Amino acid sequence: MSGLKVEAVGISQLLSLLRDSSWLVPSFQRDFVWSESDVVGLVHSVIEARPIGMATLWEQPDGSELSLEAISIPDSSNPDAQPVARFSDVAAENRPRKFFAILDGRQRCTALAMAFGGLRAQGARSKFSGRYFLDVRARDDAARIAYLKEVEIVRRGLTSEAVAIANGLFPLASYEAGEELFPQWMRYLQAIRNPANYPGGVLPDPEELDRRDVILKQAFSGINKTLLAVYVVPQDYGLGDICEIFETLNTTGTKVSTVDLLHSWLYNDTVNSDDPVLLRDWIDELGQMDGAVGWADKKDRPELVAQAVTACYIALDSEKAAPRRVGRRQVASITSVKAGDLLATPPQFWNDVIAQPERLASYFGSFQNVVAGGSFGMKDCPYPVSSVIFLALRWYMDNDARFRDHWTMAELDAAYRAFFWINSLTGRYDQGFLTQSAADLKFLKELLYNRAEHASFGAWASIAQEKLDAFMERSVPARDHLVDRLTDKKPSGAFGKALALPMIARAHRDLLDPSVVLEFPSETGVELHHIYPRDWCKNNAAGSLASILNLRMAGRNYCESLANMIPLSRESNLWWRSRVPSAALHEKAVSYDSSRSILERAFISSAAFEFLVADEPRPKDFWDRRATDMADYLLSLTRISG
Structure with a gap:
């Protein structure tokens, strides 16, 4: 793979890149969730020339199949309507030849587009319908950025730049369409001392004017000096690679969510059907069913459900649908519950699972009773991902033609319970589970198939215990x-x-x-x-x-x-x-x-x-x-x- 690069862009350059659709947001990213105060906090950092964090981009090849869209914000007070205001209206066919997906940094890029680029909702009731101003009258540094809703701007007559300046308010985003930041702020440096911008042509007293002038110049300097660090991932990385990178890194910004990407893909696959799949909603519905309460939640480790589905697919020996193509890479086989393999799990198999949520919920419930003799939530489980192995074995018993009653439910429960507790008491999954879990699933299947070679449960259990202890390679605490x-x-x-x-x-x-x-x-x-x-x-x-x-x-x-x-x-x-x-x-x-x-x-x-x-x-x-x-x-x- 090509090397990763670290670059930096200024505020003006960032706005240009967002406006001409050089930087776009993958449709699987979460929406803009920052508050007005979050935006104000970031703007304070800009005008004071403090660090404002990093964005991570993924370079896109010609003919990219990734669903991308311009930076946007909700444009309605009705969350069910979901119209948006976009920062760029460049059509896909007119995008620059070189464009990038924003993997991490959507929130701060959107905030900067709102504050300095004028992105705002048109709906008067929307919380994002306002504008941001530099308030040079403020005596407290912490109050120098003002956010005013459009209704207040209209009420106070601040729709005129001259009126705003007379009130000591300099719009961070120019009122003049298409004006670049540098000429905008150079104009402000002249406008602050122009009598035509004040009632009756009367300037503030010289001392106050000088104080305001210093604040204005400091803000202009901060805007010019501030840089957004940019981490660029080359285009030869696949979607699976991208998701795994962001599962490994403890990012503090917007994380690339495998479940969000699956949600987008499954919806696109079924959008023309009578009942399109909305994966995140389905996960929440699953979490309301007996057995799955506390285990399926679109906001709390939703990837566990995706890992369970992929584990069920891996478990099957009989003929099954081929893996999904992930980006430019055709996956030959699915062998783990890592992000890349979750994405490659075929939509046909997802449809099978989605059609019978009660079955999956009952497997979650059985898992809890088997390992601990009662019900418990995911937050109390030592290694929640270990549940997917049990679910996969149950799915196998119910769906694979090869199975043919080779073992009983009681034998599965006994073998899995011992596996779970050896694993939990020895901390075996502390060193990672994404690859181990698939190997563990394979081992347990082989152990259970060995049951037919023994005349009694006792005879099998003795040999199975020896094999399990050897496989786990860790001694249970005394x-x-x-x-x-x-x-x-x-x-x-x-x-x-x-x-x-x-x-x-x-x-x-x-x-x-x-x-x-x-x-x-x-x-x-x-x-x-x-x-x-x-x-x-x-x-x-x-x-x-x-x-x-x-x-x-x-x-x-x-x-x-x-x-x-x-x-x-x-x-x-x-x-x-x-x-x-x-x-x-x-x-x-x-x-x-x-x-x-x-x-x-x-x-x-x-x-x-x-x-x-x-x-x-x-x-x-x-x-x-x-x-x-x-x-x-x-x-x-x-x-x-x-």
């Missing part, structure tokens, strides 16, 4: 290590989520008020709260319990550990937090027998409960007993068993 981590402040990241997940997924009813349902996705949601309250732990850190409650002496933070957490409603937690557990449980008449199901689901055994209700507090005995039970449960999940 019981003592898990107990150690469960009795200290909750670990961060995926490992911490893994330790907490069984308690969250198994939550069902509130311990103090069993009429309150806690299980995901209940109205209150699953929240973990302290069993021995923070204040109680703090107040006892200097007494007989100092050896376990004083952080320095204990060498760990028992209070903030998962062994000291339990699912509770907010109301119960507010009541509980001022009491020692034994008193709280006695006051609410909670006994082990009366609340056995709730307690056991929270990993509080009868032995642990006795420590909890003892007359003399025994928190360490409780925490150690409970952490041991939790560790044993976690380790059991890493074994292939019925």
